[in-house]
Amino acid sequence: LAKTTQPISMDSYEGQEVNITCSHNNIATNDYITWYQQFPSQGPRFIIQGYKTKVTNEVASLFIPADRKSSTLSLPRVSLSDTAVYYCLVGDIRTGGGNKLTFGTGTQLKVEL
Amino acid sequence: EAGVVQSPRYKIIEKKQPVAFWCNPISGHNTLYWYLQNLGQGPELLIRYENEEAVDDSQLPKDRFSAERLKGVDSTLKIQPAELGDSAVYLCASSPRTGLAFDEQFFGPGTRLTVL
Numbered sequence: 253l254a255k256t257t258q259p260i261s262m263d264s265y266e267g268q269e270v271n272i273t274c275s276h277n278n279i280a281t282n283d284y285i286t287w288y289q290q291f292p293s294q295g296p297r298f299i300i301q302g303y304k305t306k307v308t309n310e311v312a313s314l315f316i317p318a319d320r321k322s323s324t325l326s327l328p329r330v331s332l333s334d335t336a337v338y339y340c341l342v343g344d345i346r347t348g349g350g351n352k353l354t355f356g357t358g359t360q361l362k363v364e365l
Numbered sequence: 366e367a368g369v370v371q372s373p374r375y376k377i378i379e380k381k382q383p384v385a386f387w388c389n390p391i392s393g394h395n396t397l398y399w400y401l402q403n404l405g406q407g408p409e410l411l412i413r414y415e416n417e418e419a420v421d422d423s424q425l426p427k428d429r430f431s432a433e434r435l436k437g438v439d440s441t442l443k444i445q446p447a448e449l450g451d452s453a454v455y456l457c458a459s460s461p462r463t464g465l466a467f468d469e470q471f472f473g474p475g476t477r478l479t480v481l
Contacts (some may be wrong), residue, residue, distance in 0.1 A: 271464025272408075282427065288450075290442025293474070293475075294474055294475075295369075295456045295457075295473055295474060295475055296408065296456075296472050297471075297472065298469040298470060298471070301469070316454075337407075339407055354407075354409075355408050355409070356404060356407050357405070357407055360408055
């Protein structure tokens with residue numbers, strides 16, 4: 253199971269673009285990269301998932317370089333409500349391979365005025 | 366669309382007492398997960414069901430924890446007896462498909478357990 257490394261915390265201001273990078277040097281061929289967001293006293297919320305290159309949805313973009321050893325979650329024009337913990341998960345989306353869903357400690361993003 | 370429902374939201378018990386948590390997943394979601402989350406940590410998977418079958422319970426401490434999902438819909442997680450170290454938030458999640466370990470999961474608000 254690919255181990256992930258993320259910054260413990262990041263600070264930003266409203267209106268800025270925030271990029272959170274996750275390192276996963278031993279990512280396997282069948283592994284996907286998934287990001288979740290968690291607010292205090294709530295369960296995590298799925299943000300985005302990708303395998304390679306770039307994935308974009310209505311809330312974020314996920315950039316994955318060709319070697320896939322890292323990925324970057326990009327949040328455009330953050331607001332105070334984006335203050336949360338962001339988790340990077342890496343693993344084989346297929347079941348039966350001993351895959352364990354591991355959230356890690358995540359990155360605490362704090363957005364200020 | 367209603368989200369994942371969990372009850373109770375908060376529970377305070379004395380150590381050695383039993384406790385049970387209930388989860389009702391999103392309608393039509395066949396996969397159900399129970400997680401434990403300690404303060405400052407990410408969620409840790411306890412058990413995963415596909416329909417009524419527990420397909421991954423390797424992380425469940427079976428000496429005191431048990432879970433069931435009898436009709437493949439709602440689920441109950443039980444601890445008996447509870448220990449001080451069981452104080453945590455217990456999260457339930459569901460996802461629509463089976464056979465995918467990384468399908469998008471929809472989480473409930475969790476049950477915060479305090480063991481005194």
